[in-house]
Amino acid sequence: MSTSRLTARDLTLRYGERVVSTGLTVDVPDGAFTAIVGPNACGKSTLLKALVRLIRPSEGSVSLDGRDVNAFPTKEVARQLGFLPQDPVAPEDIRVRQLVMRGRFPHQTLLSTWSEADEKAVAEAMSAAGVADLAERPVQQLSGGQRQRVWIALVLAQDTSYLLLDEPTSFLDITHQYQLLDLLSRLRNQGRTVITVLHDINQACRYADHLVAMKAGQIVAEGAPVDVVSAELLKEVFDLPCVVVPDPVTGTPMVVPLPGEH
Amino acid sequence: MTALTFRRGGVSLRVERQTLVLAAVMVVLIVGLMVLGLCYGASWMSPARVFDALSGGRGGVYVREWRLPRVVATAVFGMALGAAGAIFQNVTRNPLGAPDVIGLDAGAYTGALFAFTVLSGTAVQLATGSIIGGLVVAGIVYALSLGGGLSGFRLIVIGIALNAMINAINSWIILRVSLDVAIAATGWNQGSLNGLSWGKIQFPIVIIVALLALLALRSYTMHQDSLGAALSVTTGVNARRLRLHLVLLGVGLTATVTAVCGPIAFIALSAPQIGRRLARAPGIPLLPAAFTGAVLLLASDLVAQILLAPVSLPVGVVTTAVGGCYLIWLLSKEVRRR
Numbered sequence: 220m221s222t223s224r225l226t227a228r229d230l231t232l233r234y235g236e237r238v239v240s241t242g243l244t245v246d247v248p249d250g251a252f253t254a255i256v257g258p259n260a261c262g263k264s265t266l267l268k269a270l271v272r273l274i275r276p277s278e279g280s281v282s283l284d285g286r287d288v289n290a291f292p293t294k295e296v297a298r299q300l301g302f303l304p305q306d307p308v309a310p311e312d313i314r315v316r317q318l319v320m321r322g323r324f325p326h327q328t329l330l331s332t333w334s335e336a337d338e339k340a341v342a343e344a345m346s347a348a349g350v351a352d353l354a355e356r357p358v359q360q361l362s363g364g365q366r367q368r369v370w371i372a373l374v375l376a377q378d379t380s381y382l383l384l385d386e387p388t389s390f391l392d393i394t395h396q397y398q399l400l401d402l403l404s405r406l407r408n409q410g411r412t413v414i415t416v417l418h419d420i421n422q423a424c425r426y427a428d429h430l431v432a433m434k435a436g437q438i439v440a441e442g443a444p445v446d447v448v449s450a451e452l453l454k455e456v457f458d459l460p461c462v463v464v465p466d467p468v469t470g471t472p473m474v475v476p477l478p479g480e481h
Numbered sequence: 482m483t484a485l486t487f488r489r490g491g492v493s494l495r496v497e498r499q500t501l502v503l504a505a506v507m508v509v510l511i512v513g514l515m516v517l518g519l520c521y522g523a524s525w526m527s528p529a530r531v532f533d534a535l536s537g538g539r540g541g542v543y544v545r546e547w548r549l550p551r552v553v554a555t556a557v558f559g560m561a562l563g564a565a566g567a568i569f570q571n572v573t574r575n576p577l578g579a580p581d582v583i584g585l586d587a588g589a590y591t592g593a594l595f596a597f598t599v600l601s602g603t604a605v606q607l608a609t610g611s612i613i614g615g616l617v618v619a620g621i622v623y624a625l626s627l628g629g630g631l632s633g634f635r636l637i638v639i640g641i642a643l644n645a646m647i648n649a650i651n652s653w654i655i656l657r658v659s660l661d662v663a664i665a666a667t668g669w670n671q672g673s674l675n676g677l678s679w680g681k682i683q684f685p686i687v688i689i690v691a692l693l694a695l696l697a698l699r700s701y702t703m704h705q706d707s708l709g710a711a712l713s714v715t716t717g718v719n720a721r722r723l724r725l726h727l728v729l730l731g732v733g734l735t736a737t738v739t740a741v742c743g744p745i746a747f748i749a750l751s752a753p754q755i756g757r758r759l760a761r762a763p764g765i766p767l768l769p770a771a772f773t774g775a776v777l778l779l780a781s782d783l784v785a786q787i788l789l790a791p792v793s794l795p796v797g798v799v800t801t802a803v804g805g806c807y808l809i810w811l812l813s814k815e816v817r818r819r
Contacts, residue, residue, distance in 0.1 A: 271715050297717030304711040310704075313763030320495075324705045325717035332701060333486055333495035377716060 221248045225270065225300075225381060225412070229279035232265050232436075239265045240436035243279070247381075252407045253414045254427035258457055262436040263416045264305065264385050270414070271302040271383055297325035301379035305386050307370050309358040315369050316354040319345055322376030344375035347402065363390040371399065375406075382406060384415040388422070400426045420457075424448055424471045432456050448472040500768070503760050507772035511556055514779035518552035519544060521786060546678065554682040554741070555674055555782050555796075556775045559748060561689045561734040563756065563774020564696060566749030568731035570765045571703055572724055573636055576811060579750035580615075580735040583640025586744035587647035588618030589736040593743075594651060594666060598658045604684050607740040615736040618643065619728055672745035672797025674782050685741050692733045693771070699726055700767045707764035745797050747804020748774050748781075754811075 223246035230243040239262045247253055247270070255263045268274045270281055272288045281288045288296050301322075309318055322344065323337045345351040348371045353361065358369060367390050374382060382403070388396040396419075403413045404426055417423045423430055424444040431441045434456045440447040449472075453459050459476055466473040485501070487494045519531045526534070526544070534544035566579045573583075580586055592614020596606040622643060626636035651670065655663045702723055706713045714720050738745065755777075756769030778796065781803070785794040 268711075273711055273714055293714070293719045294717035297715060300715065302711065302715035304709075307712055308709050310707040310764035312757070312761055317763055321705060321708055321712075322716065327701075328491075329698065329701065331491055331493045334488065334493045337493075338486075373712075 221251065223247055224249055224284050225281075227266070227270060227276075227279065227281045230266075230269055230276040230281070231278035232262065232269050232274060233277055234265075234274075238436075241278075243436070243438065245270075245431065245438065245441075247412065247414055248429050250407065250410055250412055251428040252404065252426055253412075253429040253431060254417045254423035255414070255431045255433060256417055256420055256423050256456075257433035257439075261433045263433055265436075266433070267302075267383055267385050267414070267416055271300050272296060273302075294325045297377065297379075299379055300381045300383060301374040301377040303370055303374045303382075303384045303387055305389070309366075311359070313358050314354070315350055315356050315358055315361075315372075316341065316345070318358055318369055319350075319372045319376050322373040322378075325377065340376050340378050344372045344378075347375055347406075348372035349398075364392060364395045367391055367395075367399075371402070380410075381412045381414065384413075386416050386418060388417065388419070396422070420448075420453070420474050421466070424473065425466060425469050444472055448474070497762070500760060500762060500766075503769060504772065507769070507776065511772065511775050511779065514776065514783070515552045515556055518555065518779060518783060519548045521783060522548055523791060550679045550682055551674055551677050551782075552779070554677050554686065555779050557686050557689055558674075558738045558742065558745070559752075559775035559778030560693065560771040561738050561774070562745060562748040562778065563752035563770040563772070564693060564767060565731045565734040566751075566774070567753040567756075567765050567767050567770035568696070568703070568727050568734075569749070570753050571707060572727050572731070574707075574709075575634070575637060576754055576765075577637045577750075578640075579753075580731060581744065581746045581749050582644065582808075583622055583637065584618050584644035584647050585615045585732060585735050586739055586746065586749075587644050587651060589615040589732075589739035590670070590744045591647055591651055591654070592617075592736070593740050594654050597666060598654065598662055604681065604740075608685065608688065608737055611736040611740040612733060615732040615739070616729075618647065619732050669743035670797075671795035672743045672800065673795035674742055674785075675793050675795065677741070681741060685737050688737050689734060692730055692737070695726075696730050696734075696767070699723065699730070703727060703767065704764055743795075743797065745778070745800055747800045747807065748777050750811075751804055751807050752777055 225247040227243060227245045230240060231238065232240040232243065243266065245266070255266065257263050265274060269276055272281065275289060283299060319341050323340060326337065345354060348368045350365065350368050350372050353365060358366060361369065367387065371387065388399055391399060400422060403415065407413050427444055429441065430444045430447055432439045432447065432452060439456055440452055448463055450461055450463050453461050453474055460479055461474050461476045463472050463474055483498045485496050485498060516528055516531065520526050520528055531544060534541040569578045569580050570576055572578065589611035592610035593607045596602055596610030600606050622636060622640050625639045655666050702718055705716065705718050706720060706723055708716065735749065752774035753765045753770035756773035757765050759773065760766050760769040762769065781799040782796045785796045785799045788794055
């Protein structure tokens with residue numbers, strides 16, 4: 220197992236009185252593609268939000284390089300951890316380039332809001348996400364898939380070593396889903412650490428180096444997909460009778476549900 | 482769409498060309514309206530005579546001591562109201578979340594009334610009283626809407642109800658005081674720019690300019706915050722501190738204007754939305770809101786003076802009449818959106 224700069228220790232996560240998770244411990248492997256899977260309302264998004272300090276754990280702590288993320292200056296964390304929420308809302312009348320530029324905020328100061336580095340990062344992020352030709356279009360006029368790629372570009376422009384994404388494929392058609400996953404793979408190959416919540420277990424098996432399966436706020440299994448994904452795990456986590464066969468293309472585990480009354 | 486980039490040393494900046502054009506047009510419009518305001522009064526003076534008077538010629542005292550403080554104060558107060566509206570519409574993420582709608586003006590006026598009727602009513606007491614009044618109302622609105630968060634329709638509805646209650650309290654205070662105090666306070670209740678002198682406006686203008694300068698320092702972060710609660714934090718905005726600063730600045734601006742003129746309704750509500758559409762800039766931009774506020778208040782004050790001349794109406798009568806229609810339109814639009 221590789222090293223982990225980003226770790227969570229014994230987290231208790233709650234919304235007011237409602238406790239989502241207790242004693243949650245995760246080590247995010249550096250430079251890997253980590254996928255978090257689990258049924259609805261199992262605490263996947265909550266864990267992701269805790270990692271990017273949107274939720275402060277009532278017990279335990281999230282550390283980056285051994286330091287509590289809530290103890291850092293907020294811009295310093297924002298230069299390390301990039302996050303894409305599930306349903307971001309763009310400000311009214313904003314154009315694609317203007318929205319992507321907002322990703323540069325943690326690198327800017329009051330006096331320097333458009334350096335050469337900013338300009339370069341925005342251009343690279345837009346071309347990596349495939350939205351360079353949309354630069355002057357109003358975001359509101361874009362299709363759901365285009366819009367999602369614009370948000371990805373914003374997070375890429377942030378130029379962080381970590382990319383955390385909450386169900387980034389949910390508004391995309393199947394082609395765009397795989398394009399996005401390929402893009403995330405390329406970014407991992409370039410040395411970034413990717414952590415994403417995915418709904419499709421087969422996509423998670425194919426793309427992830429490290430799989431985290433959650434149920435009822437707890438981690439049930441984690442490790443390389445080929446080591447952890449089995450019919451027993453699927454029964455336990457999703458209550459889904461199935462067989463697991465090798466993916467004909469990649470050889471990674473592939474889940475085939477059995478017919479019957481689920 | 483083009484933009485200008487400035488880079489020198491550690492300083493860099495990007496401005497959309499259309500923002501610059503709009504700012505230039507707005508400044509010309511504001512100066513034009515101010516000159517018109519200097520010309521118009523009990524008697525019409527040609528611009529040539531006004532400039533002569535300003536440089537110390539005949540009729541100079543009248544222009545310099547009566548008309549000039551009025552137009553300067555109107556421009557500055559209009560900017561303050563427009564900026565305060567933009568602040569609260571950004572903080573509440575709602576076009577209805579203006580200080581005059583959610584009761585901050587009325588609360589500031591209660592504070593000022595208290596200073597005026599119970600204390601001796603000096604400029605400093607009025608300003609302090611109205612700022613405290615505004616902060617108390619901001620605190621109450623916040624506490625009552627805690628369940629729904631700072632954004633959301635709930636805060637607006639609570640603010641509107643609170644606004645009505647505070648107006649009732651204000652009327653009650655006026656009914657309780659002696660007749661001459663009540664008459665003075667009632668004219669002021671409508672939001673009036675009549676009878677402003679340098680002595681009355683010096684201190685408030687210094688405060689407003691200082692608050693606007695502080696706001697300018699926070700505006701870049703304020704616009705970043707319009708990305709929404711999650712992305713704002715994960716791109717490095719300290720949201721809690723930002724919101725505290727913004728609310729304090731917004732209450733300060735609103736209350737300072739209210740301390741001098743009484744509550745002037747609807748400028749703060751409409752200026753940011755009009756400015757936003759003119760600028761075609763993302764979110765609710767601050768500079769167009771401030772400039773539009775100045776233009777609206779200057780124009781309203783001219784109308785207030787002309788409408789029933791020689792009687793000069795309180796400017797609040799004009800802004801309320803025009804703004805009321807705007808509010809109905811906006812409310813129906815907001816309700817339909819839900």
